Amino acid sequence: MNSTVWWEGAEKTRVLIAPGCGGNEPGELLTLCHPKSENGTCYLFNNGMLQEIQWFKQSYGSWFLGDYxxxxxxxxxxxxxxxxxxxxxxxxxxRMKKGEDPGKFRQLDEILYVEGYSGYQHLLALAEKCMEIVCQTQEVGSMKFYRLDNSKVLAWLSFKVCCLKKTLPELDKNYAAQDEQQTLVDAVSIVGEYLKTEPWLKLLYDHLGLEFVDPTMKETNVESLLTVDENNMASSNSFQEKANKKPGKPTKQAKLETGSKNIRDMFSRACKKKC
Structure with a gap:
């Protein structure tokens, strides 16, 4: 059930809607790397659930949430x-993988030590619970070691895409109207918002038998087309201006009169006629 919580920040009170918060405790706010952009992103960790925080702002008005x-x-x-x-x-x-080498097994506390991002240390129990689905594990005495496994990652990603592909037609009539292949491509694109292009997004396209199109190349192509259009437009305008000019005759410039005697004479003559 959704709950409304708020807390006093450094500059102003912040209002947060979070699933399963319960009570008035906002949980722990952690700064972690976004899996695609690698930028520092704020997450809420509460009751064993990790939640991504997003900010919305109305251009006018206010939010009325409960009594707040x-x-x-x-x-x-x-x-x-x-x-x-x-x-x-x-x-x-x-795992420090090199070439075809599968990489090294590491303990969780080593893996979750990320310089500059102490928030990962709070996810030790959560990682132990969920990361076995994409990792190989080895136990030596009381110690447990993890190593990411590509085949397990691709199986997990394929399952995510499959679930999303089934859900999309139920959410929007446009998805229900399009063919199954396009819905699959859309599902991969949505999952790809949380994946780096290399290696995971590209491997996922290959694994599902889809033609990979680098989204960053699309943006570059659009920018290039816009630049070409702007240059063509500027050249066309310049050519048109030259064509409009008659050869051999300099362009005359209009003279501005700051104190026009003609206007004064006109009013003088009008006054004399009235008199």
């Missing part, structure tokens, strides 16, 4: 995110 009013219209909403997405990049780096 956020006067500036700011709203922070937390939505659950599968922690495997968030932990996948650091588990990938931790």
């Amino acid at each position: 009013i956020s006067q500036d219209g700011s709203l922070y909403m937390a939505t659950p995110v599968d922690p495997v997405f968030i932990l996948l990049p650091i588990f990938d780096k931790a």
Whole structure:
């Protein structure tokens, strides 16, 4: 059940809607690396659930939430995110894979030590619970070691895509009207919002038998087309201006008269006629 919580920040009170918070405790706010952009991103960790925080702001008005009013219209909403997405990049780096070498087994406390991001240390129990689905494990005495496994990752990602593909037609009539192949491509694209292009997104396309199109190349192509259009437009305007000019005759410039005698004479003559 959704709950509304708020807490006093450094500058202003922040309002947060978070699934399963319960009570007035906002849980722990952790700064972790976003799995795709690698930028520091704020997450809420509460009752063993990791939730990504998103910020919305109305251009006017305010939010009325229970007995509390956020006067500036700011709203922070937390939505659950599968922690495997968030932990996948650091588990990938931790195995120190080179070429065809499968990499090293590491303990969780080693893997979750990320310089500059102490928030990962709070996810030790969560990682132990969820990361076996994409890792090989080895136990030596009381110690347990983890190593990310590509085949397990691809199986997990394929399952995510399959579930999303089934859900999309139920959410929107446009998805229900399109063919199954396009829905599959859309599902991969949505999952890809939490995946680095190399290696996971590209491997997922190959695994599902889809033609890979680098989304960053699309943006570059659009920017290039816009630049070409702008240059063509500028050249066309320049050519048109030259064509409009008659050769051999300099362009005459209009003269501006600051104190026009003609206007004064006109009013003088009008006054004399009235008199």
